[in-house]
Amino acid sequence: MNHRHYQGEVWVFAEQEDEHLSEVVLELCTKARQLADQLQVPMAAVLAGWNVRELSYRLIAHGADKVYHVHHTELEYYRTLPYARVLTTLIEKQQPQIVIFGATPLGRDLAPRIASAMRCGLTADCTDLEIGDYTDPKTKETHRNLLLQIRPAFGGNIIATIVNPERWPQMATVREGVMRLNPPDPKRSGKIIDETVQFTPADLSVQLIERHREPRKVNLKTARTIVAGGGGVGSRENFQLIRDLAAAIGGAVGASRAAVDGGFIGKEHQVGQTGTTVRPALYIAAGISGAVQHRAGMEESAKIIAINWDKEAPIFSVAHYGIVGDLNKIIPMMIKAIKERAS
Amino acid sequence: MGYECVVCVKQVPDTTRVTGESMKADGTVNRAALPTIFNPEDLHALEAALRVRDQHGGHVTVITMGPGAAAEVLRECLYRGADRVILLTDRRAAASDTLATSYILSRAIRKLGPIDLVFCGRQAIDGDTAQVGPQLAEKLELPQVTYFEQFTDMIDRTVRIRRNVGNGWEILQARLPLLVTVLDSANQPRPPAAKKVMQYKRAHTMEELRRQLAETQPSLSEEQCEQELGRQVEQLQQRGLIINQWNLDDIQADLQWCGLSGSPTKVHRIQAIVLTKEGFTEIPPTEAGIRQMIGELIKDHTLG
Ligand SMILES: Cc1cc2nc3c(=O)[nH]c(=O)nc-3n(C[C@H](O)[C@H](O)[C@H](O)COP(=O)(O)OP(=O)(O)OC[C@H]3O[C@@H](n4cnc5c(N)ncnc54)[C@H](O)[C@@H]3O)c2cc1C
Numbered sequence: 001m002n003h004r005h006y007q008g009e010v011w012v013f014a015e016q017e018d019e020h021l022s023e024v025v026l027e028l029c030t031k032a033r034q035l036a037d038q039l040q041v042p043m044a045a046v047l048a049g050w051n052v053r054e055l056s057y058r059l060i061a062h063g064a065d066k067v068y069h070v071h072h073t074e075l076e077y078y079r080t081l082p083y084a085r086v087l088t089t090l091i092e093k094q095q096p097q098i099v100i101f102g103a104t105p106l107g108r109d110l111a112p113r114i115a116s117a118m119r120c121g122l123t124a125d126c127t128d129l130e131i132g133d134y135t136d137p138k139t140k141e142t143h144r145n146l147l148l149q150i151r152p153a154f155g156g157n158i159i160a161t162i163v164n165p166e167r168w169p170q171m172a173t174v175r176e177g178v179m180r181l182n183p184p185d186p187k188r189s190g191k192i193i194d195e196t197v198q199f200t201p202a203d204l205s206v207q208l209i210e211r212h213r214e215p216r217k218v219n220l221k222t223a224r225t226i227v228a229g230g231g232g233v234g235s236r237e238n239f240q241l242i243r244d245l246a247a248a249i250g251g252a253v254g255a256s257r258a259a260v261d262g263g264f265i266g267k268e269h270q271v272g273q274t275g276t277t278v279r280p281a282l283y284i285a286a287g288i289s290g291a292v293q294h295r296a297g298m299e300e301s302a303k304i305i306a307i308n309w310d311k312e313a314p315i316f317s318v319a320h321y322g323i324v325g326d327l328n329k330i331i332p333m334m335i336k337a338i339k340e341r342a343s
Numbered sequence: 344m345g346y347e348c349v350v351c352v353k354q355v356p357d358t359t360r361v362t363g364e365s366m367k368a369d370g371t372v373n374r375a376a377l378p379t380i381f382n383p384e385d386l387h388a389l390e391a392a393l394r395v396r397d398q399h400g401g402h403v404t405v406i407t408m409g410p411g412a413a414a415e416v417l418r419e420c421l422y423r424g425a426d427r428v429i430l431l432t433d434r435r436a437a438a439s440d441t442l443a444t445s446y447i448l449s450r451a452i453r454k455l456g457p458i459d460l461v462f463c464g465r466q467a468i469d470g471d472t473a474q475v476g477p478q479l480a481e482k483l484e485l486p487q488v489t490y491f492e493q494f495t496d497m498i499d500r501t502v503r504i505r506r507n508v509g510n511g512w513e514i515l516q517a518r519l520p521l522l523v524t525v526l527d528s529a530n531q532p533r534p535p536a537a538k539k540v541m542q543y544k545r546a547h548t549m550e551e552l553r554r555q556l557a558e559t560q561p562s563l564s565e566e567q568c569e570q571e572l573g574r575q576v577e578q579l580q581q582r583g584l585i586i587n588q589w590n591l592d593d594i595q596a597d598l599q600w601c602g603l604s605g606s607p608t609k610v611h612r613i614q615a616i617v618l619t620k621e622g623f624t625e626i627p628p629t630e631a632g633i634r635q636m637i638g639e640l641i642k643d644h645t646l647g
Binding site for chain 2: 079080081084104105106108109110111112113115116117119120121122123124125127128134136148149150152153158159160161162163164165166167178179180202205206207208209210211212213214219222224225249250281282302303305306316319320321322323324325326329330333334336337338340341
């Protein structure tokens with residue numbers, strides 16, 4: 001193995017669309033900054049697009065020491081092959097030791113293509129990244145300062161730590177909302193490095209004909225955590241409690257049909273047989289009785305917390321944690337406990 | 344005309360049914376205790392391919408890589424109308440990560456000769472990585488269109504595809520050959536056809552026939568066994584009821600890129616999320632109780 005490759009920079013792929021950085025990119029910058037500090041190497045972002053150079057300053061404010069910027073009309077809208085060409089060209093040229101992508105639909109399209117071209121490892125949907133040593137159980141060789149890629153596996157029933165000791169670069173994708181986002185520091189300085197990349201005709205063979213974007217809607221299916229409120233929440237106004245808890249844990253807002261029928265929240269939030277079926281890492285059901293039609297849509301969640309003042313409520317039969325009591329008292333306590341941990 | 348379509352499918356443990364029962368004493372998952380199923384999105388990939396063939400002609404070949412028992416999903420494909428199925432099975436392929444898997448699949452697809460379309464499900468429920476599709480496309484040097492929902496146009500060798508990118512959709516135009524990964528919103532998979540079930544329920548791999556024979560006629564000598572097997576295979580072959588089985592030599596795979604040695608990702612540690620068989624942990628509705636619960640959730644990575 002080539003140890004030199006394990007001394008390079010830590011990179012973040014700066015996914016952008018319509019000249020906006022995706023939310024997860026800045027979270028990745030926070031994490032990559034920590035990893036780079038630990039390894040004592042520079043942290044860099046790769047920014048590709050058309051007329052997006054301005055975004056470099058945000059990346060720098062969020063921790064990047066360098067921004068590799070590629071400007072080309074063929075990069076105005078994302079297409080797999082030209083973007084893959086940009087990344088593989090730059091990776092080969094600059095030899096970073098770590099490259100992190102957002103686990104967005106775009107990142108999950110791009111990262112595996114690059115991993116295959118580089119013949120390197122890739123771990124999807126990491127929930128944490130750390131630096132640590134790894135000893136090969138067979139050869140007893142110890143690899144220092146590898147990227148430890150932590151992710152739930154097997155439908156969320158186990159947590160695995162993955163390493164790539166032999167092939168370079170070490171790559172991982174991370175879901176939005178999983179990593180902490182540090183506030184920007186506008187006083188930080190960094191370097192913007194303009195790079196050029198050559199495309200082959202094959203790179204440009206797929207054409208974008210039509211493109212339609214919708215304003216961001218609730219996406220319960222991909223949420224890692226969901227806070228759902230039911231009839232027990234009582235009113236549209238009081239549903240703010242559910243939203244506040246969801247915001248505190250970075251989760252999505254769900255609801256039972258009673259809450260939707262009661263007009264507390266829109267139908268697109270409904271979980272259950274006639275709503276969305278979800279399987280997050282954590283589902284918090286507050287003031288939901290747990291009728292079978294609701295359970296059908298959420299009982300496969302990895303962890304379920306039920307809050308209900310009726311200890312006979314069927315929701316407790318699928319819960320891992322049960323809190324018997326008034327949600328109006330319990331939820332504020334939860335928000336407080338989470339904020340304490342975060343600070 | 345017509346299109347040569349290949350579909351990659353996987354038999355997966357039904358991870359949605361992990362309960363206390365299926366956890367081992369050491370906290371790891373007992374895969375053997377879990378029922379196996381046809382990976383849900385792969386059924387949609389199969390359906391997409393069958394529709395292309397039904398409308399434009401051509402053939403649908405299904406490949407699965409897995410243990411001998413994965414022949415079951417191939418029969419499921421025959422019941423739904425696949426023209427040809429191949430079981431890719433080899434002990435040396437065990438412990439392949441997504442990179443090694445995509446390499447092995449690419450060798451098998453290259454052995455099939457010229458193809459027009461490769462269909463994969465977007466992701467498998469046992470890993471949820473969604474990586475094999477794009478990696479396979481790269482190995483085959485094909486363009487990829489992930490999150491496929493439908494062909495809006497198919498004229499000769501040029502196709503237009505609508506793909507769903509979560510916050511919207513787009514239409515891409517590409518030339519064949521091409522690989523697509525299919526979403527569950529793409530279509531409604533057809534059920535098995537009763538006639539085909541009758542026709543193909545006796546379709547087996549050699550390995551399955553051998554095992555059956557050992558069970559039903561344990562008194563046969565090895566020689567008699569081989570003779571009987573030969574007779575059965577010949578009979579079934581004539582009726583198209585032998586499921587092809589390939590190993591890594593058949594597809595001329597470079598062993599360096601297969602199995603453990605072809606897998607750059609190594610599992611360093613596994614930590615079980617302990618599931619209780621029944622009942623739940625009751626948290627007192629107090630600040631201390633709740634603080635402790637939140638602490639536990641952060642520690643086991645449920646809360647990031
Ligand atoms: C064909 C069909 C399809 C359906 N599909 C769905 C579906 O997709 N999704 C769905 O959710 N439902 C569905 N339903 C409806 C389902 O049967 C239930 O009526 C519904 O889930 C009830 O919602 P709920 O538990 O929130 O409300 P309720 O039944 O009103 O229960 C409220 C719960 O909150 C508790 N509570 C009240 N106040 C408090 C408080 N202050 N603190 C703590 N706890 C409190 C109560 O003890 C009670 O358990 C469907 C029904 C049918 C017939």
